Amino acid sequence: MPSPFEKPPLYVVPFAPGAAEGRAQDQSAYRPVLFERPEVAESTVPHGLAKTVAAALPGLWYCLHLPASLPDLIDVDIWMLKAAQNLRLEHHILMVPIDCFEEDVLGEHLQHHHPVVTICPDELLDEARQRASALGFALPTTPYSQLSDATLAAQWKAIHEHFIPGLPRLPGEVALTHRLDLAPLTLPHRRLARQMGWPTAESVTQDTNMREAFAQALRGQRFLAALARLEREGVSHSEAGHRFRQTLQEEADRLRVPLALGLPGTAPAYARVAYDSEIRRRTKPQPAVSPDDTWSATLHERPDHMVERAAIEFAVTHQSVASSGLGLMLPTMPSDAFTTLAELERHFHTRHNSAAVKRLFTRLNEAAQPLWTAELKAAIRHASYLAVFSDFPLGLLTMPGDSAPLCARLPVTYRPLQPLTRMMQQQLSAPPAIGLGGTINVLVAECIPVSDPVGRMSRQGWNTACETAAPNSATLTITQAETPTLAALQQSVAEHRPDVLIISAHGTMAGNMAALVIGDEPHLDLGLDRVPPVVVLSACHVAPRGSGAVSITDLLLREGALAVLGTQVPVDVRRNAMLMVRFMVYLAKENTKPGQFSTILDVWHHVQTSNAVNDIIDASPNLREWATRTTVDGLPVLGEFMSNRATGRIRPSHVYKDTEHVLGEIADEQGQGDRVRNWFRRPGYVPESLFYVFAGRPDRIHLTPPQLLMEQARPGGSSQA
Template sequence: MNSDIFSYVIVFNSTKETANISPLLFKSRHDIIDDNSSMHMLDEDLIDIIPAIKYVLHLPRFIYDVIDCPDKVMLMWNGISHNIILIPDNQIKYIEYYYNRIKSCPTLFIVSDNCSTSIIDICNNYRAILGMCKVSELTETLLNDHWNSLALFAQKYIGINEVLPIKHCFLSDENLPALPLLFYANQLNEQDLLIKDLAKTNNKIEETCIKWACKYSMMLATWSYFINNNIDTSTITEEQYRTISERNIRFNNSVVASLPGQSKNLKKNHISNSDYSLIDSQIISIICIHKAIDKNGIYIELPIIQDDAFTLLDELESHCTDSQRYNNKYIWNTITKIGKLLGNKLNDYQINALKYAKDNTFFSDFPIGLAILPGDEVPLLCYKSITYRPLTPLTRQLQFELLPKRSITLKKKFKIAFAQCIDNDDKIFDYSEYVYGFIQNRPDCFTINHATIKTVEEMIGFVNRNRDADILYISAHGWYKKDQNIAGIAIGSDIWMANENLVFPPVVILSACHVSPRGRGAVCISDLIMRNGAIAVLGTSIPVDVIRNDILMVRLFTYMVEIFEKRRESQDLSQLWNHIVFTNAIHEIMKQSKGLEKWMYEEIAPNKTRLHEFELERCVGRLRPNYVYSDTIAIIKEMLNDDGLHGKYDSILNNKDFFPESFFYQWIGSPDSIMIDNTESND
């Protein structure tokens, strides 16, 4: 579909000399701060082109935005947002590199007013579909001219006659969250109705967006029903449509939310010296709206997270790092306090949107999935698919978001590169190798390349040799230095932060302790791996138990096997992980008592343990997402009663005296862009 996708280039004046051909240079938190006016560290050279990015978000994404789009095509809109390349003027000569990479041709060049005449001439020479204009020339009149020109382009070169006669206008900054809805409103000739409704919001933009999102979600679900049942939509009566659509009246949209704010530890160490600014707000809104368009979802702007939430998180991570034995009651109480702090800052529309969303994407340096929202007994991450996208440094996050979306599909026999960094004389070596053995014993599902890594040089070589891998699995000891505020992994006698110029596979699993702590705003290896090309990275924020970790990892690959064997529907990686966390309550409760664990693993019939009975029979249809631990405990007590053990293990079951380790695993990046597919491989 690349030939149908429009691509926009925004050229800004750079005050920095560079030979790097990345559109924007990555800078670590330790060297990005001079006189920066942005809390989340935005390159000030980008400030002048903020109006240009907003302008492009009002333009068509692809050919189907300017034509009367068929119902079937609208049902496949998910995963389409604007392709926007931000490039410094001193790198304009490399523009061909980017267009060869995304296999597209330029639609429009927008040039910062302070760029030189020679830069303007270069942009004009590329003969983009809409030519070139300056930032100061962007008006509503030009916006409509550009839409009309692209409609003519569709008619002339694609052979499409039914274009949309639409008059476009700019949404105010307050109403920008409604921008993802406009593309559907355009198709249904409802843009005027939507804009009039926005004018009556009275600062209740979430309410209006949720209402319209529900309407369009219901419409798409209804069309999908008719199309999947081979019913000609042109013959449907109004009563038929109403009957089916009433079944689909619910909020089932993706939610993209911003939660700005930084750990006070960064300010204390002079890594960030600014408060939250209007510039931060505008860029974060742009990023979130772009993602909401991509996911056919809605954008919700959450309040700035306060220092006390980061302090609680830091105390929680420190307790888990420094304690010889976890205080489980303290852990649950702290998670509850974090939820109350955040819940008190959110309105009812925001809370309900997060709870009932199809999935949640958070642009934040804080793992909000840990929060127990009002009315729940478990964190949001237990029952919602969650993706984290760290905001800092904001320059890099902006670049990642605006470039073309990367996604992959994992089919049977996809390649796993397994890097074993644990010494074979280490007491946890055999546990670490257990996961490798599980994968190796399923050659019909996975192709695996295993290597023992003893030096950083060997790791770099292994990564370079396995660029074609789909998943890089790294088993290692984590290394978190709070005094330096950095978190990496130990390889031999060295510490590795993955800050070399490497190209990583799309999925990286860091099977290691505290490689992604967030309470102190540490520079983490997980974030740096994202910088080097990974689409999704799994890391932990605390030390993890090797046996519990094995259970989680084996369950992850087990469910992949079930998908490949068509015993489970295809899922994206984020959905699959959410199911693992949701159903991990039984394992975490069992691990708190050797007696309970032994009892659950006892065989009660040939090839059937009590754990099998729980998972395959007792819990089916009885685990409520928001109350999974209470429901799990109730079923365990029921099983104990049936076995004449009433009251057994009540000291654990009644007091939440168990450690929820799975809460402290985080996917960052876009695990929702990694599909595990049960159709046959093309190989």
């Protein structure tokens, strides 16, 4: 008999559809992702949440307080709570138009989940109740008017009695959240507190500030890490009492937890195209903390800016609850930051120079200075990776005290906000974490004609990847395909069914669209029958952010990709080829001898950051020639740097500064120190490797199967599997 724990709970929040969300003529083509962008009159401004969809927000927030999985109902080992942070165990909530709430549409979800309860607006109660009953939902449908702490407690108890009545019930309840602005911190903490046996009642009031909420959440994470370590080490209760204080201090210093950030803001260039001047005047920036931002069954009836705020906060909280980590809302990104970013991106379309890029980076950091609160800096210092809900590339900013941008310090992935309706649907409909264990099949689709010099250099790069990466790994295959037309691309993907699709093409800006050129035509929609989990766009400026352009990088997420890697600016084909070759090499190494990296996002971050030395050396003919010279140890400069000198000396937060320092040491030994350092300044170099955006959920694509990760975290390691 299958265990009830094999399936997670499923919650449904139906809403009354408007014109954009109504049933498609072809019912079989319906997916819970809304493709059409609502008209301005039907959606909020400026991020574009359909007002009919906004009516689901009270129910969505309520569902975050229910069990995400059946183990939430029982006492589990502390080491499992810590290890599960790497698995992102999300709530499975479907937000669907009421007339699509039926088996034809939800059949796959009903097959792989326990249908538990439907939460709906009061006016939909009768119809929702009938549909939920026909689909076998375990608990009675609950209207918004009945949502309360008492209802929540009763449903926790009823879920336990229905699915696992023979197991002891974990005491304690998680009351409804009051302050939504602090919920990304407080709700994960209170859910953790319930498992740990700590007080779970929400102590957040109208007067609570960010500092207090953050301190409590961080303290809880430190306690969890210390107790999990003692449990993994098999320490007895008496010995744990003696060791706890020291262990807590050690874990506090090295604590790393997932961090989700919500960063609202719309590029002025986009707003000018999308909205008239009167609408733009009504759009005001939002602070990070707003005491009036509270939960209620009518929160969807608030003004646009508060409805959008509640939606972004929900997504960030959904993410932080899934990882049992930390989450923060940030203030609206200043418009000056978008304007400067757009100027920086445009600069790369011309013959760019190091001095101008540095000046623009300085202006960018000055414009974003209001973001850097003490809490944000502390959270980033303890983050294992960043999941950023924003249309602004936060990873390009440099945290005070660092000399390199955030994306060098730690892995960053983005969830685009515009339009907000699509972001909400994608956040709720993502598949569970997957493992790429076994053979990773890579398809390189070459869309650039061989007659094009860029096409020739591109093919040379992929040939090098095949020669360098694939032969060293029995678990990674690279197939090169000529796909000069969209039909050829579609056919090749259907034939090879790759895990990783690399599309080598020219990128183009067509109006306000960042598209791929395939067969002399710009394309935003590839029309693939099966989109691979990972898509790498080896093309120029397919993910610009400064102008708010509609990009194929973001739209591929809508088509079904789990993660998409794209470029913000035009990139040199030779440097891009080097990055891609190194990406394949490290994927092959990790898949052959796992252990260094957990996810594909970790692999990319290592490749991106460790490429700083190539950014520097490739900046001028003089530096390239010097890098081939022999050092006192008989190796070329680059080989000496990578093999002997750099190990343990390059801090990610200062990766370019430290790389310069180590290269300078080698130059000093050759009597070339002053000359080489002068080349660093004139003509200087550009950190081109940092202008890549990984959008979607690369943090959920494991190179080790998720089940094996849990076994490895078990006390005694995998030997107890």
